[in-house]
Amino acid sequence: MVTPNSLGRYELTAQIARGGMSDVFEARDRLLDRKVAVKILHDRFAETDTFVARFRKEARAVANLSHPNVVSVYDWGEEDGTYFMVMELVRGRSLRDIIQAEGKLLPRRATEIAAEIAKALDAAHRSGVIHRDIKPGNVLLTTDGTVKVTDFGVARARNASEGLTKVGSVIGTATYFSPEQASGDPADERSDIYSLGVVLYEMLVGRPPFRGESAVSVAYQHVTAEVVPPSRLNTDVSLELENVVMRALDKDPDRRYETAADIHHDLLVLLQGRSSHSGQAPVAPPARSQTAQDLPPPPPRDDDAYRRMRGQPRQPSQLPFILTAVLLAAGVVLGAYLLLNSLSNDPAPSTTVPVVTIAVPDVTGQSEEEARIVLQEAGFLVTTSRESSEAPEDSVIRTEPAAGTVAEEESPVNVVVSDGPALLQIPTVVGSTRERAIGQLRGQGFAFTERTARHDTIGAGLVISQDPAGEARAPVGSVVELVISAGPQPIEMPRVIGLSRDRAEGMLEGLGLEVSTTLTRNNDVPPGVVARQDPAPGADVNPGWSVQLVISEGPDLFVLEELAGQPVADVIILLGEAGMQVQVIEEPSPSHEVGVVIRTDPPGGTELPVGDTITLYESTAPDLVVVPDLTGATPEEAEATLAGLGLILEVAASRAAVDTPELEGRIARQAPGPGEEFSPGETVLVVLGDYTAPVVDSETESSES
Numbered sequence: 001m002v003t004p005n006s007l008g009r010y011e012l013t014a015q016i017a018r019g020g021m022s023d024v025f026e027a028r029d030r031l032l033d034r035k036v037a038v039k040i041l042h043d044r045f046a047e048t049d050t051f052v053a054r055f056r057k058e059a060r061a062v063a064n065l066s067h068p069n070v071v072s073v074y075d076w077g078e079e080d081g082t083y084f085m086v087m088e089l090v091r092g093r094s095l096r097d098i099i100q101a102e103g104k105l106l107p108r109r110a111t112e113i114a115a116e117i118a119k120a121l122d123a124a125h126r127s128g129v130i131h132r133d134i135k136p137g138n139v140l141l142t143t144d145g146t147v148k149v150t151d152f153g154v155a156r157a158r159n160a161s162e163g164l165t166k167v168g169s170v171i172g173t174a175t176y177f178s179p180e181q182a183s184g185d186p187a188d189e190r191s192d193i194y195s196l197g198v199v200l201y202e203m204l205v206g207r208p209p210f211r212g213e214s215a216v217s218v219a220y221q222h223v224t225a226e227v228v229p230p231s232r233l234n235t236d237v238s239l240e241l242e243n244v245v246m247r248a249l250d251k252d253p254d255r256r257y258e259t260a261a262d263i264h265h266d267l268l269v270l271l272q273g274r275s276s277h278s279g280q281a282p283v284a285p286p287a288r289s290q291t292a293q294d295l296p297p298p299p300p301r302d303d304d305a306y307r308r309m310r311g312q313p314r315q316p317s318q319l320p321f322i323l324t325a326v327l328l329a330a331g332v333v334l335g336a337y338l339l340l341n342s343l344s345n346d347p348a349p350s351t352t353v354p355v356v357t358i359a360v361p362d363v364t365g366q367s368e369e370e371a372r373i374v375l376q377e378a379g380f381l382v383t384t385s386r387e388s389s390e391a392p393e394d395s396v397i398r399t400e401p402a403a404g405t406v407a408e409e410e411s412p413v414n415v416v417v418s419d420g421p422a423l424l425q426i427p428t429v430v431g432s433t434r435e436r437a438i439g440q441l442r443g444q445g446f447a448f449t450e451r452t453a454r455h456d457t458i459g460a461g462l463v464i465s466q467d468p469a470g471e472a473r474a475p476v477g478s479v480v481e482l483v484i485s486a487g488p489q490p491i492e493m494p495r496v497i498g499l500s501r502d503r504a505e506g507m508l509e510g511l512g513l514e515v516s517t518t519l520t521r522n523n524d525v526p527p528g529v530v531a532r533q534d535p536a537p538g539a540d541v542n543p544g545w546s547v548q549l550v551i552s553e554g555p556d557l558f559v560l561e562e563l564a565g566q567p568v569a570d571v572i573i574l575l576g577e578a579g580m581q582v583q584v585i586e587e588p589s590p591s592h593e594v595g596v597v598i599r600t601d602p603p604g605g606t607e608l609p610v611g612d613t614i615t616l617y618e619s620t621a622p623d624l625v626v627v628p629d630l631t632g633a634t635p636e637e638a639e640a641t642l643a644g645l646g647l648i649l650e651v652a653a654s655r656a657a658v659d660t661p662e663l664e665g666r667i668a669r670q671a672p673g674p675g676e677e678f679s680p681g682e683t684v685l686v687v688l689g690d691y692t693a694p695v696v697d698s699e700t701e702s703s704e705s
Contacts, residue, residue: 007084008077010038018576021045022055026089029074036074037090041083044584052083059085061129061152069120071140071150090150091143095199096136104206107236111267113139114200116147118264121196124152125189125260132187134195135176136202174215174222175208179251182219190253193263197248197256204241205233209249223251240270360413362403363396368417371396379409386417393420421475428470429463434484437463445476452486460487460542490540493547497530497537501551504530512543517551523609525552555609562604563597568618571597581613590681592619622679629674630667630686638667638686646680655690663689 005012010027016037017024022045027038041055059076066072075086095113099105105113117139124131131138131152138151174182178194181187202208209228210221227249231237237245244266250256257263361378363371368384375382389397400414401407424444429437434450441448458464464483468474491511496504501517508515525531532550535541558578563571568584575582589598601615602608625645630638639649656668668689672678 004080004082007038007040007079007082010036010084010086012038018573027086029086035089037087039085039087043081046081046083055083055085058152065124065127065129067120067123069116069147069149070123071148087150088148090140090148092141094137095139095141095203098141099136099202099206104234105203107204107234107238107241108271110200110203111241111270113141113147113203114196115264115267115271117149117196117199118260118267120147120149121189121192122260122264124149125192130187130189131192131195132181133173133176134192134199135173136199139199174218175210177219177222178253179223180253182222188253189259190256193248193257193260194250194253196260196263197245201227201230201245201249204230204237204245238270240273244270356409357406358409360399360401360403360405360407363415364398364403365391366396367394368396368415371399371415375399375413375415380407380413381410383412383414384417385414386419388420388422389418390421391418393418421477423473424476426466426468426470426472426474426478426480429466429480429482430470431458432463434461434463434482437466437482441480446474447477447479448482449479450482450484452484454487454489455485456488458485458487459544460485487542490542493533493535493537493539493541495537496533496549498525499530501528501530501549504533504549508547508549513541514544514546515549516546517549519551519553521554521556522552523555523611527552527554557607558610558612560600560602560604560606560608560614563600563616564604565592566597568595568597568616571616575614579610581611582616583613584616584618586620587617588622589619590622590679594619594621622681624677624679627670627672627674627676627678627684630670630684631674632663633667634665635667635686635688638684642684647678648681648683650683650685652685652687654687656687658689658691661691661693664691665689 007027009031010029012025012027014026015023016026022039022041025038025040027036028034029036041052045055046052056076059073062070062073063076071090072088073085074088077084077086117134121131121134129152131149133151134149138149140148140150142148176195176198178187178191181191198208210218210225212218212221227246229242230245231239231242244263248256248263257266356379358379360380361374363374366374372382372384387397391397395418397416397418400416407413424446426446427440427444429440432440438448453464455464462485464485466483467481468478494507494511496507499507505515505517520531522531529552530549531552534548535545541547556579558580572582572584587598592598596619598617598619600617608614625647627647628641628645630641633641635649635651642649658664658668666689667686669687671685678684
């Protein structure tokens with residue numbers, strides 16, 4: 001593909017991505033003087049009406065979406081046969097790159113990203129657009145952390161009467177297919193939710209739920225295989241978050257979240273619960289027959305959700321006022337009862353002893369003796385128990401029942417008295433490594449401070465001393481001061497980059513350093529020469545330290561596999577991702593399907609430097625030849641004529657009667673007939689002439705004489 005330097009008002013400055021259908025370039029909008037991204041459809045697809053229509057459809061699908069989580073489309077056009085789309089330029093990385101670099105993400109971070117994707121899908125669905133290809137590669141994270149969904153190239157309008165793909169065709173990426181997409185059924189909003197569930201699963205586990213040797217095997221698993229719950233592969237995944245993932249991944253669309261807004265709501269509830277430590281879990285998926293009171297609460301307004309996520313203060317609780325009102329009402333009722341009972345004219349004495357209830361006094365902070373007196377005078381039976389606490393020793397921590405609780409007179413109240421902070425034995429960590437010492441102290445509930453000091457005999461990173469000493473007893477949370485050895489006086493790390501391996505190792509070992517080496521391919525450093533070193537030149541090192549040297553093995557090499565029979569579009573992507581240059585030459589082939597690789601140059605199995613060019617010979621429809629008129633030719637002449645056209649001669653066993661002796665033993669008929677188009681390698685059937693002279697009547701001959 002030859003890329004122009006500019007497209008109308010857009011000046012292309014650098015290529016930033018390569019895809020199967022298109023390439024993306026950074027560009028400058030000369031009119032508005034701003035940076036934009038320009039997606040250019042590959043030349044080979046620009047000649048196909050279907051691809052052009054899909055490309056145009058992506059622009060139209062997203063142009064009407066205005067949402068902070070969707071990559072904006074500014075313009076679309078065509079210039080000299082080059083079709084392009086102008087989009088918002090996003091600075092950052094794709095979610096695919098982040099997962100490949102970091103593996104599984106922290107559950108909270110994954111939940112936050114999934115919630116933003118759900119917001120983007122909700123906006124698209126409300127505009128009647130179904131994405132149909134949600135995957136990590138189509139999710140971008142900007143440098144400020146904003147999540148943006150891109151590449152609506154296979155999206156379609158929900159109510160479109162005619163789409164670019166037939167009903168039942170499979171569009172999207174197999175790893176993130178919904179079961180209905182894998183089965184060839186139409187996709188709807190719930191298909192996007194399933195794909196979001198796959199992406200969330202991959203963020204939590206580090207891999208998608210289904211993997212296989214081919215796209216077909218992965219798609220089959222989406223339809224038939226059960227998903228392994230993510231908590232079995234990552235114990236940091238909570239049950240509540242797992243419930244959200246498994247509901248999104250339900251194979252029955254009717255049991256999934258109905259809308260992207262629903263899953264966005266549950267993800268926000270999870271985030272709110274974690275920040276407030278409330279433990280609130282998302283609501284389980286409701287059955288169709290549930291009543292309104294069984295359904296989950298409606299999604300909160302965005303401002304309410306984010307206010308709760310950010311820990312803004314809630315409105316004061318009304319519970320104390322309600323309890324006070326109840327107690328007052330109970331007192332009024334009891335007083336009225338006693339008053340009426342005392343004023344009653346009924347001479348018959350009552351046999352029912354009224355129950356007297358009293359609120360437990362608050363004795364928190366008082367001494368055990370003071371609390372006992374207060375509670376006994378209030379009419380309660382007092383028991384005591386003790387436990388360790390940060391409260392002062394011998395002071396009351398709480399009562400059971402708690403202060404303010406209404407209880408019957410002479411009922412027992414237990415007073416919990418503080419034994420003071422629990423004293424634990426400080427572990428002995430002198431001689432341990434810093435990491436092990438800190439782990440021991442933290443594990444037993446102690447804090448620590450540290451400082452370093454030079455020491456000629458105790459190795460760097462080991463504990464020289466501790467204060468308090470080991471085996472002393474101290475309250476939980478007490479601080480232990482550690483003195484960590486920085487080793488002997490350091491030496492300056494020499495620069496060995498560019499030296500031969502033997503020379504570099506000899507120099508470093510002479511300084512008392514331990515040397516280890518690894519090999520790597522490098523296009524700029526000769527084989528056997530140091531390409532990198534760690535620590536870097538000039539760093540402080542001590543004798544006995546380990547130095548890592550990376551030795552060059554020469555240029556990166558790429559082993560070309562056998563690619564014959566594979567689709568050219570897939571091979572271009574494969575080789576491009578490997579850093580190879582590709583050129584395509586079309587060639588007719590009767591033995592290969594159209595659009596597949598016939599052969600490569602160099603052939604499969606060749607080892608060549610990364611960046612070299614590989615030529616792909618792409619199969620096109622075979623050329624047709626016109627069948628000549630063979631009438632009157634001998635079989636030998638006809639065979640030679642057809643062989644020159646790539647056709648095969650077949651002589652029929654039977655013969656055809658002819659009227660002229662000139663056709664005796666020569667071709668009288670043929671199939672296909674003269675002028676018809678035929679593919680090379682096909683057979684032309686001919687029938688030879690059979691001439692019989694007419695019989696002359698002797699009497700007729702005599703009379704004529």
